[in-house]
Amino acid sequence: MKMDQIAYYCATHEQAERVKRQFGLHNATWAKDTVTANVSVARDGGLVPWEGINVAELQFNEDFGIQLEIIRYTLGLHWCMFHPAYDIHGIDTFVAHVGIHVGDDDFPAHLDDQQLVQRALTQHHTAFNDRTYEYRIYKLTPGAYVKYIKRIPK
Numbered sequence: 001m002k003m004d005q006i007a008y009y010c011a012t013h014e015q016a017e018r019v020k021r022q023f024g025l026h027n028a029t030w031a032k033d034t035v036t037a038n039v040s041v042a043r044d045g046g047l048v049p050w051e052g053i054n055v056a057e058l059q060f061n062e063d064f065g066i067q068l069e070i071i072r073y074t075l076g077l078h079w080c081m082f083h084p085a086y087d088i089h090g091i092d093t094f095v096a097h098v099g100i101h102v103g104d105d106d107f108p109a110h111l112d113d114q115q116l117v118q119r120a121l122t123q124h125h126t127a128f129n130d131r132t133y134e135y136r137i138y139k140l141t142p143g144a145y146v147k148y149i150k151r152i153p154k
Contacts, residue, residue, distance in 0.1 A: 005099025007069035007147070009080045011092030016059065016070045019093060023068065031060040033127040037120040041077045050077050071096055079118035084143045097137060097145040107136055107148050115139045130154055
């Protein structure tokens, strides 16, 4: 396992451009992927689960030696809607999570499912069509989240 991703949630394209400028990456190369996934999302403190489809526009850059990801959901419920910073006083850009790719390993056994805020199985990618992903996002504390990412070759 390797912690190798930092992700920002941005509600709009303009906010995504602002994040890119913040890091001096507005003219850099970004990989883009629109992802459709089957998801389970914990709502209202995990009391009311929701299952369905969501769609996210993702952008990736690795110029800093770590993957910087920008997420913008366009359809369906998603865990960022329940993040403490979501749409508070117009704040629609925040650090969403740090990501850990688990490789061929299984997800860590020590994780507490009570802290699971979203589980997804990707179904379609506009890029990276040679694989899908399973990922699980856990709340460490309010506002601090870790995403475990497992690549599934087709």
